[in-house]
Amino acid sequence: MKNSAPSVVRQAFYKSLPVLAGYVILGTGFGILLRNAGYGVLWAFAMSCLIYAGSMQYVGVGLISGGVSVITTILTTIMVNARHLFYSISMIERYKGAGKYKPYLIFALTDETYSLLCDGQVPEERTGNLYRFLVSLFNQSYWVTGSVIGSLLGSVLPFSTDGIEFSMTALFIASFTEQWISGGNHIPAMAGFGCSLLCLLIFGPERFLIPAMLLITVVLTVVQNRITYEKEGTE
């Protein structure tokens, strides 16, 4: 028990490393944007602690500086963050025994944290919930740190960081590849990729996300019997 705590911290830190660079940079971008809109470091800190949703916070800069209505803010939040319903649905069973960690685990379920934890792999079953909690906490600390740095330092960076935002894309591509080659049924992965691509071509980059989520749900529902049957067949 004595040496289990440091090792689970180390394991969680290692797991969270792919998110570090991306979150610090994207958080910095958010801090800069918010400061340029006239809101200082306390605002950046508060938004990253309380909202903790990357794309929502970028959109939020426009909302608060534009002084839009409460209704517009509610509708925009639901549209931008609807995908979080999906993340939560797929974590219901996994987070069931998380006890005291559960509220924070649910609150901190961002795109990136989800992609790190959704495969259900933990180094040790015994410390699994603490491990998930720490991965989530490390990720948020990178995000908060980034937004505070951005707000304080502004745009005085010593080198060009153009393209560093690709680290998020690379994270999702690596997760996608890993899930693909680690076996199992490929229909869900193909449905997610294919439906999203199709909806992007039809609805365009600004509007494709919600139609894509609906179509993915429909396709996965239609193939439900087939996937369930195949799973039972292999066991």
Place this chain on the structure above:
Amino acid sequence: MNLDVHAAVLVLIMALFTWLLRFLPFLIFRKSTPAYIVYLGRVLPSAIIGMLVIYCLKDVNVTAAPFGLPELIAAVSVVALQCWKRNSLISILFGTILYMLLIQVAF
């Protein structure tokens, strides 16, 4: 000052509704989870990761130079490295540095 109070209210609204979306499924299915939802929970992770890949690449323009080539080359390198080494950290680091070089130097 008025504007700041309004902005603070909007920040709280954004936080509240983001929390609501994250907590809602857990609140609805607190007692028992229907088989259909359990099924969705099992198949959604790989579907959503596929969706997120598209989401990240949604603004890439393939009809004008450089025709999405930097994204394509970097993405292929991530897939190849992941298949070879099975280490996400290496794949992501290499892919990102390659992409930065591609858009800053090559294209």
